[in-house]
Amino acid sequence: MPNHTAGPAAPTTEEAYADAPDDEVEMLALMNLSRANHNTPPVHGREWMLRYAAQQDRAALRRPAPPAGSVPIRPGARPPRDPADFANQLRELDRRDGTGRGPLGPDAPEWDGEVGPLGYVRQEYLAWRSAQLSDLAAVGEAMRAMAEVTDDNVRSGQAAGRGEPWPREQLLDLARRRVAAYVRAVDFGIDAVADQRRAEAELRELEAADGNARP
Template identity: 60%
Template sequence: MSGAPDPVEAYEDAPEHMVEVQALLNLARAHSDTPLPQLREWVLRNGALSDRTALRDPGDSADVLGAEFVADTGERVIRNAVRAGYELMELDRRDGTGLGPLGPDAADWDGEGGTLGYLRQEYQTWRTAQLHDMRAVGKAMHATTAVADDSTLAWQAASRGEPWSRERLLDLARRKVAAYRGAVDYGLDADCVAGQHRAEKELRELEAADGDPVA
């Protein structure tokens, strides 16, 4: 696997685990009409998260959960990562969607560990491109700043006895949800997960009277 990046290099810029889990949940919800094994980003990010999880030191978890449980869980996580690497190769062969320097049919991926090597190459290439899209990253950062500023204005108005209208608060809540989901996708801050959950709770409460579910 001469072409495979080192795992440390491949996942150097990956978001924290809890952020990536939430990003995957958001992705699945946004593409609820698409079978997840056919969604390249899902296969890539889910597989990479499994690979990253398998690479973590299991020592601390073993002390709490028991070595046998941790070992069994570790094996399942590794199998999931390997399977995701294979599925990614199949998708890229079919659709020509590979991003890295070596395609899915390269000899470098032959033999044991080849699918994981391909998965790591593709994740590193994808994540680097995502973070280097400065316009999109900047837009995501600006969105969270904007809703935070508007939240402060809404609180100040309420404290003066001049609360915003329900429609205006609904608009703000929806923008909060969208902004924090975007921040989660880019892994900008671990706090964005809590921010998304708060925004969704606020939106549910505001929409409860009309019975409109959170999109």
């Protein structure tokens, strides 16, 4: 049920995004979430919508205002979407599903006032990110998974150097575990972007070689 109870003011942008990942990390996390949902926009979950709305807000905050009297965009170019559009989409979703986490619900009058709907995104992002980082067991598991696949990758290289390469099935399993570990790390905001992309490329090569080797 929507929460109409008055509460504290929305967090500032500095408070809301203090622990937000770098843009490259967050954009890859969004791509990972999209792939997990089979790239079908209607099934983007609430987390994707929240994180995307927050990313668009952060991008707009960094965008310099055009000089007075200048043409803001080149003729024929499509202007960037207003981040408030995504904020209102999040409000509508939370209004429908009752999924808001912050002290002020999506229908609170504050979001139609001076702070605007982006205040709702900042409130909800701070609540979500704080909960994500406070799950120490999950964060620790992500870190251990990265360490394990790194160690296993070193061992497989050492075995190959001794002329004792691991079996193809074992290498494929390791490659898949590496991708999964880096995807999880990126989700928590750990800068494993290059690691994930390298692991995905190596997995594709192994899967292609495995397919060519089968009768």
